[in-house]
Amino acid sequence: MMELVIKGHDFIYETESVCRIFIGPEKIVTVKEKSENSERYLLAEVEKTPQETKIYLELSMNGKKENLSGEIRAEEASDEECERRIGVGAYRLFSKILETTPPWGALTGIRPVKIARKLKEEGLSDGEIISFFCDKYLVSEKKAKLLLETERRETAIIKQSTKESFSLYIGIPFCPTRCKYCSFVSHSIERAKKLIPDYVDALLREIKYTGEIAKRLGLRLETVYVGGGTPTTLSAKELERIMREVDTSFDMSAVKEFTVEAGRPDTVTLEKLETIKSCGADRISINPQTMNDKILELIGRKHTSRQMLEGYELARKVGFRSINTDVIAGLPEESVESFENTMDVLTSLRPENITVHTLSIKRSADFSENGGELFLNGGRIAAKMLDVAKPKLESAGYGPYYLYRQKNTLGSLENVGFSLDGYEGMYNVYIMDETHTVFSVGAGGSTKLKDPWSDRIERIFNYKFPYEYIEGFDEILSRKRKAEEFLNEASKQRGTDFRGKL
Ligand code: SF4
Numbered sequence: 459m460m461e462l463v464i465k466g467h468d469f470i471y472e473t474e475s476v477c478r479i480f481i482g483p484e485k486i487v488t489v490k491e492k493s494e495n496s497e498r499y500l501l502a503e504v505e506k507t508p509q510e511t512k513i514y515l516e517l518s519m520n521g522k523k524e525n526l527s528g529e530i531r532a533e534e535a536s537d538e539e540c541e542r543r544i545g546v547g548a549y550r551l552f553s554k555i556l557e558t559t560p561p562w563g564a565l566t567g568i569r570p571v572k573i574a575r576k577l578k579e580e581g582l583s584d585g586e587i588i589s590f591f592c593d594k595y596l597v598s599e600k601k602a603k604l605l606l607e608t609e610r611r612e613t614a615i616i617k618q619s620t621k622e623s624f625s626l627y628i629g630i631p632f633c634p635t636r637c638k639y640c641s642f643v644s645h646s647i648e649r650a651k652k653l654i655p656d657y658v659d660a661l662l663r664e665i666k667y668t669g670e671i672a673k674r675l676g677l678r679l680e681t682v683y684v685g686g687g688t689p690t691t692l693s694a695k696e697l698e699r700i701m702r703e704v705d706t707s708f709d710m711s712a713v714k715e716f717t718v719e720a721g722r723p724d725t726v727t728l729e730k731l732e733t734i735k736s737c738g739a740d741r742i743s744i745n746p747q748t749m750n751d752k753i754l755e756l757i758g759r760k761h762t763s764r765q766m767l768e769g770y771e772l773a774r775k776v777g778f779r780s781i782n783t784d785v786i787a788g789l790p791e792e793s794v795e796s797f798e799n800t801m802d803v804l805t806s807l808r809p810e811n812i813t814v815h816t817l818s819i820k821r822s823a824d825f826s827e828n829g830g831e832l833f834l835n836g837g838r839i840a841a842k843m844l845d846v847a848k849p850k851l852e853s854a855g856y857g858p859y860y861l862y863r864q865k866n867t868l869g870s871l872e873n874v875g876f877s878l879d880g881y882e883g884m885y886n887v888y889i890m891d892e893t894h895t896v897f898s899v900g901a902g903g904s905t906k907l908k909d910p911w912s913d914r915i916e917r918i919f920n921y922k923f924p925y926e927y928i929e930g931f932d933e934i935l936s937r938k939r940k941a942e943e944f945l946n947e948a949s950k951q952r953g954t955d956f957r958g959k960l
Contacts, residue, residue, distance in 0.1 A: 459485040460519070461499035463492045466506070469541045473502050475566035476545045479870040480552040482819050482833040497521075500551070502544050511535035513543055517551035524551045542594065549596060558834055560869050561841060563596030568862050569890060570872075574609045601872075604848070604858060608874070611859040615887040618680075618714070619894050621910040622956035624672065625681040625885055626708070628661070628700065629900030630689040631924055634725055638758040639789070641820045642902070647691050656928045657901070658696050662703045664899040667935055669707025671942045672897070675949075676956050679708050680894070681715040681885040684739070687902075688721035694733040701737030710738065715884045717741040717782075724761035726769035731776040741883065743811075744769045745784035749800040753792045763803075770807055780881050782811035787847070788840030788868040789817055797843040798850070805854040810881035812856060814847050816840050816871035818864050837869025844871060851876045860886045895945065901927035905941050909948035910956070916944055 460481060464470055474486055477500060492499050501516040509532055516525040526547055530539060542564075549564035562570075570591075577587045584606055591597040591605065632654065636646045647654075672679065682704060689697065697718075704710075716739040720726050723744055734742065746766040748754060754762060766783075773781050783804050787797060804812055817840065819833065848858075859882035860875040867873075875886050889896055889906070892915055898905045905918040918937050921927040927934065949955050 459487060459498065461492060461496050462486050462488045463499055463501040463503075464488055464490065465502070466504040467502070467540065467544070469502070469537075469544055472541045472545055472566065473500070473548060476548045476564055477552070478866060479549070479560050479562070479564075479566070480556055480558075480834070481830045482868075483866045484830060484833075500548060502548065504540060504544070506532075506535070508532060511540060513540070513547060515544065515547045515551055517548070517555060519555055522555045524554050526551065546594075546596060556834060558838065559596075559598075560837060560871075561598040561601050562863070562870050562872070563591075563598070565591065565595040565597050566863075566870075568864065570605055570863065571609050571612055571861050572891065574605045575613060578609065600845075604861070604872075604874070608858040608861045611857060611882060612887050612891060615859070615882055615884050616891055616893050618884070619888065620678075621958065622676060622678045623680045623893075624677045624895040624897060625683065625888050626668070626679060626704070627885075627889075627896055627898040627900075627903055628665070628682070628684045628689075628704070629686065629898065629903040629920075630684065630692060630700075631687040631900070631902045632657075632691040633686065633688045634691055634722055635758065635760045638756075639786075639817060639820070641818055642687065650924060653924045653928065654692065654696065657924050658692070658699060660928050660931050660934075661700060661900050663931070664934060664938070665700070665703045666707045667938060668897050668899055669704075671938060672708060675942065675945050677895070677945075678712045678956075679710065680712060681888060682713060682717070682739075683885040683889075684718040686719060686721060688725055689718055690720040690722070690725040690730050690734075694727070694729045697730060698733050698737055701734070701739070705738060713738075715741055715780075717743065717883065717885060719743040719745075720769065720773070721745050722759070722761060723766040723769035726765075726772060728772050728776070731772055731778075735776050735778060740779040741782065741811075742773050742778045742780075743782040743784065744773055744809075745782075746800070746804070747784060747786045748789055748792060748796070749803045750792060750796045753789050753796065756791060757789055767807075770809070780810040780883070782813060782875075782883060783807070783809045784813045784815060785847075786815045786817050787843035787871070788836050790836075792839075794839060794842045794846060798846050801847050801850050805850060805856070808854075808878075811875060811877045811883055812851060813873070813875045814844065814851075815873040816844070816864075816867040816869070818867045820866070833868065837871065840868040840871055855879075859883070860890050862890050897941070905938070907941055907944045909945075911948060911952045914948070 503514040505512045510529045514527045545564040588602040591602040718739045749763040856876040907916045
């Protein structure tokens with residue numbers, strides 16, 4: 459447990475986020491005064507005078523203690539600057555004691571590409587943007603360049619969206635079994651099988667209702683994503699019912715991408731793939747996470763690398779336009795060489811997309827032993843894996859097209875979608891950039907409403923668990939009505955509809 463001692467300011471969230479770069483999900487307790495005898499703490503103190511703001515930071519951990527202090531002249535001491543200086547200072551102290559420099563520096567937040575895009579829109583050159591990240595937040599040059607590369611390709615996708623565009627997400631929160639590292643709400647089929655028929659019935663009603671809202675608002679559906687969980691846990695018949703309902707409830711004429719996540723290769727059958735394809739999906743995800751069978755067993759994936767290859771081959775045979783494969787860097791006990799081998803196998807298959815995730819830690823207990831050394835070491839190994847992956851992917855013709863960061867990933871590292879040119883996963887870009895409204899149906903999802911004129915965003919949450927979703931379905935519909943009201947209000951304020959007609 460680490461104490462976060464906050465004095466004279468309220469930048470708690472940002473300071474805590476910087477601690478998490480180094481200590482992951484370890485418990486952090488925020489206090490105003492350090493407890494007596496505390497040996498594991500970060501003190502962040504701010505003192506304002508009319509002339510200047512003084513910052514004092516002190517970190518004590520693993521039997522070591524370091525501090526630093528600095529002043530900001532009053533005219534430069536905006537909240538943003540104080541927060542940044544505390545974050546950078548804390549990063550320096552952790553780096554010194556733990557002798558490690560995570561490559562994203564003190565930069566926190568899920569969407570760093572958005573910052574790069576904003577700076578570009580403000581007129582900064584590539585060099586100035588790189589300096590911004592490297593100088594102000596101690597981001598490594600490699601990561602700053604990765605942001606710029608990703609930004610270029612993301613922006614090309616974002617430009618294809620207009621004010622009337624929206625996307626649809628369909629959540630299927632069931633999996634054949636539960637993987638050990640899973641951080642999603644997903645029920646293993648053994649436990650939840652009996653819920654599936656009622657779940658599918660409710661889902662069909664919600665899809666229909668959402669389709670009516672979209673029609674009334676005059677919105678245009680651009681991308682559809684069926685995710686989970688593992689949607690292919692359902693039978694071919696159930697998948698067909700869901701996808702047919704999408705087809706009848708929405709105008710599909712402008713849809714540019716329709717993804718179904720097969721996720722776990724052990725759920726892939728020819729019948730399901732053919733059904734998915736004949737119901738209109740053109741993109742599918744088959745995810746090995748690693749091609750090392752020992753590691754697959756260790757993480758409870760309950761499938762082999764061979765099943766992944768067979769599933770992949772079937773998907774190719776059925777003729778999907780685009781196949782994505784996910785891998786995870788930093789899986790427990792996986793070596794850099796083993797990860798490298800996974801990348802070699804995948805690039806030789808030539809899926810259109812390869813998404814490289816970094817392991818996100820959900821159980822603090824597993825990683826906080828020995829003063830968090832396991833977390834730090836995992837971060838170092840994962841960083842090496844990502845360093846290996848990028849050049850490999852690039853020389854095989856893949857480039858980064860979307861990037862996001864998550865809480866508690868090893869080394870605070872990123873997740874990056876790589877694709878062959880022209881095969882960028884559009885939904886991924888839209889959801890991450892918050893480009894347009896994404897209606898979400900099913901348990902576990904949240905509808906993200908975007909006012910295209912003011913960039914105002916509002917989220918409406920569905921129930922988390924399938925049983926709540928089934929039982930509280932009327933509430934779900936009333937929340938959806940609020941979504942319609944939000945978008946209607948936005949267009950009324952503008953005096954125009956989403957197609958620009960007065
Ligand atoms: S397949 Fe994905 S969602 Fe399902 S249990 Fe494994 S990690 Fe969780």
